[in-house]
Amino acid sequence: xxxxxxxxxxxxxxxxxxxxxxxxxxxxxxxxxxxxxxxxxxxxxxxxxxxxxxxxxxxxxxxxxxxxxxxxxxxxxxxxxxxxxxxxxxxxxxxxxxxxxxxxxxxxxxxxxxxxxxxxxxxxxxxxxxxxxxxxxxxxxxxxxxxxxxxxxxxxxxxxxxxxxxxxxxxxxxxxxxxxxxxxxxxxxxxxxxxxxxxxxxxxxxxxxxxxxxxxxxxxxxxxxxxxxxxxxxxxxxxxxxxxxxxxxxxxxxxxxxxxxxxxxxxxxxxxxxxxxxxxxx
Numbered sequence: 001x002x003x004x005x006x007x008x009x010x011x012x013x014x015x016x017x018x019x020x021x022x023x024x025x026x027x028x029x030x031x032x033x034x035x036x037x038x039x040x041x042x043x044x045x046x047x048x049x050x051x052x053x054x055x056x057x058x059x060x061x062x063x064x065x066x067x068x069x070x071x072x073x074x075x076x077x078x079x080x081x082x083x084x085x086x087x088x089x090x091x092x093x094x095x096x097x098x099x100x101x102x103x104x105x106x107x108x109x110x111x112x113x114x115x116x117x118x119x120x121x122x123x124x125x126x127x128x129x130x131x132x133x134x135x136x137x138x139x140x141x142x143x144x145x146x147x148x149x150x151x152x153x154x155x156x157x158x159x160x161x162x163x164x165x166x167x168x169x170x171x172x173x174x175x176x177x178x179x180x181x182x183x184x185x186x187x188x189x190x191x192x193x194x195x196x197x198x199x200x201x202x203x204x205x206x207x208x209x210x211x212x213x214x215x216x217x218x219x220x221x222x223x224x225x226x227x228x229x230x231x232x233x234x235x236x237x238x239x240x241x242x243x244x245x246x247x248x249x250x251x252x253x254x255x256x257x258x259x260x261x262x263x264x265x266x267x268x269x270x271x272x273x274x275x276x277x278x279x280x281x282x
Contacts, residue, residue, distance in 0.1 A: 054171040056142040066108050073099050089116050107137050114146060141170045152184055160184045175205035183214045191218055209239035217248045243273035
């Protein structure tokens with residue numbers, strides 16, 4: 001990591017040395033002088049540890065410092081990442097929990113642990129780590145997204161809207177934030193604003209399944225049934241494992257009186273996610 005940061009300035013200095021020791025035009029020498037100065041400035045900003053909150057990323061300086069600080073368990077940390085990439089979430093959680101217990105103020109493994117816990121639907125523990133994270137560092141866009149999601153689960157929809165708006169302030173072009181904000185605005189029955197956010201999310205990231213589903217639900221709630229159905233089917237084509245989309249499609253068929261297809265889609269939703277809730281067909 002350090003070599004990557006240092007290479008550009010080293011290359012600039014080597015080129016500058018040859019330029020300043022030859023009889024070239026003054027403009028060329030001035031250009032290389034500016035290049036060397038800019039390289040030093042870039043090196044400073046790259047090595048001064050910081051978190052890029054709008055993208056939940058860390059610069060080289062932050063990663064170098066983190067690597068040094070957890071050097072005694074860095075091999076375990078690398079192993080946890082390998083488990084996660086292979087989908088071995090249980091193993092990754094065990095290792096990351098041990099690292100977080102030893103280094104309770106290291107935001108990088110805490111954020112990764114939160115993400116994996118949420119994938120495994122261990123929401124209470126993930127929420128506990130998120131609260132701990134807020135006590136000692138500033139939130140990134142992902143932190144606000146996670147907090148908004150927890151608030152939605154607790155029916156704290158106004159609070160969730162505020163969290164998603166904070167995330168949106170960090171990055172107004174994030175399709176996931178726009179989708180989540182659109183979803184919570186539907187729950188708050190603010191359909192017009194929800195529609196704007198969801199349509200923007202689709203425009204920004206056409207391959208993301210969730211905005212189609214949420215916009216489809218909005219269309220159904222506003223009695224635009226066929227448009228809603230088409231959007232939900234588009235969502236399912238992009239993500240066939242989206243339980244909520246099957247639930248919304250079941251709502252559509254229930255509304256048009258097709259109890260057989262409604263039951264089929266409700267059953268499919270529950271097969272994919274046993275925690276999903278819907279009104280039982282009579």
